[in-house]
């Protein structure tokens with residue numbers, strides 16, 4: 001059945017609804033309309049539920065919004081909702097709605113691999129790289145091929161790659177049953193006896209080890225925005241960093257000082273943000289591989305201790321380094337990273353000093369600062385949610401558990417206080433809003449798991465539903481999830497465009513404030529906007545290769561979502 005009207009739509013979670021979870025669709029009208037009730041019809045067209053539509057505060061292009069709560073239906077099946085002459089797409093209720101979803105994300109992670117890349121079936125970026133911006137080592141070659149391209153450019157960051165690796169290890173630790181084995185360590189479609197999530201995490205770990213080769217060499221970034229000079233494939237990347245087109249790429253160390261080889265400088269003032277991320281990831285990995293690969297685990301254990309010591313010695317942040325453009329990762333917090341590191345070192349060593357230090361760091365930033373804010377700088381508060389509180393909770397006594405659960409509650413309450421609109425969404429729509437959405441839902445899930453308190457359940461579900469289609473545009477923010485859903489076909493990606501491949505599993509950046517979109521440099525749409533009717537509000541989203549602000553797939557956000565999707569799959 002087609003939509004009866006283009007001026008109203010019923011938005012649903014296209015992936016599906018778990019039988020026992022809250023189930024809400026959102027009626028969004030572009031003009032005022034009174035909707036009193038809605039009905040739900042089963043696959044045979046028989047009405048099985050008739051209920052009042054709940055009016056809600058307008059949001060974005062949706063001048064009139066009604067929440068259509070069909071939670072009473074728990075029987076698995078396919079249904080449609082009808083309200084005021086508008087019919088929803090088919091919605092599914094099923095216990096396995098999230099089965100395989102976390103593994104689907106890994107298709108994109110594999111596609112992003114540097115080093116051996118299974119899509120191109122060759123090694124990409126073989127000459128990484130040469131140290132810059134460090135008087136002692138500038139000009140030295142360090143072998144750092146590997147890891148993942150950060151997004152649709154080919155820059156690589158320890159900041160995002162270590163968080164991606166950490167979250168994948170954490171997802172496997174907590175929800176191993178959610179992951180299958182269909183690919184080998186190189187990412188080729190051949191089972192190898194290892195869950196694919198661990199194949200992917202190990203690919204990240206081995207790059208991180210290369211980027212921290214000794215206790216006195218801590219590297220942070222590979223490549224810089226000179227990468228953006230050419231629109232080319234990873235195999236033919238012709239960026240010229242001064243050593244010839246397609247030759248070596250620069251490797252930036254953490255120096256504790258402002259960095260930038262040209263006009264723009266970052267505000268780096270320490271090493272702890274990066275050192276903490278190395279330490280937490282290596283410590284968790286040391287536990288992961290303790291039995292299966294004791295030699296690797298021992299090496300990671302030592303590196304975790306060394307990185308943590310560096311973080312303690314040099315507090316402060318090690319930010320992304322800009323080159324020709326003013327955009328860079330402006331991470332401004334580091335106590336969250338040191339908290340997570342201390343929590344993991346406690347889990348690894350059982351030495352109580354680490355638990356005390358973790359709690360101390362936690363008390364210095366109990367709430368990730370974007371929560372409750374209208375805006376933030378680019379990646380100012382990163383990671384998007386602080387896994388450290390949950391990691392402390394896993395090994396702490398009842399009193400300390402209560403403290404860290406309360407930290408999470410405060411952050412969730414700040415976001416929920418802004419979520420009085422019809423979509424129940426309270427995040428700021430800065431660049432990479434989907435990462436905030438996924439992290440909010442993850443923190444809400446962790447809090448619920450820690451406390452049994454369901455007070456944020458509605459908002460947690462709304463954030464998850466948003467990512468899979470309950471948003472003004474009715475678009476899933478993950479390409480190919482579900483495979484028959486409405487999702488981006490024109491992402492900002494040279495690989496998708498030139499290779500004619502669907503970037504299955506990729507999480508997009510997501511909608512931004514229209515005020516941000518209008519002021520970005522060099523942005524323009526290549527095709528007529530199929531979502532133009534819904535781009536009239538304070539936020540915009542475009543399925544267009546030209547929109548690098550809302551339609552660019554992003555590696556760290558994709559990995560960050562793996563935990564939540566694994567949790568949703570594993571609980572039912």
Ligand SMILES: [Ca+2]
Nearest residue numbers: 183194195196
């Ligand atoms: Ca495998």
Ligand SMILES: [Ca+2]
Nearest residue numbers: 333334382383
């Ligand atoms: Ca941080």
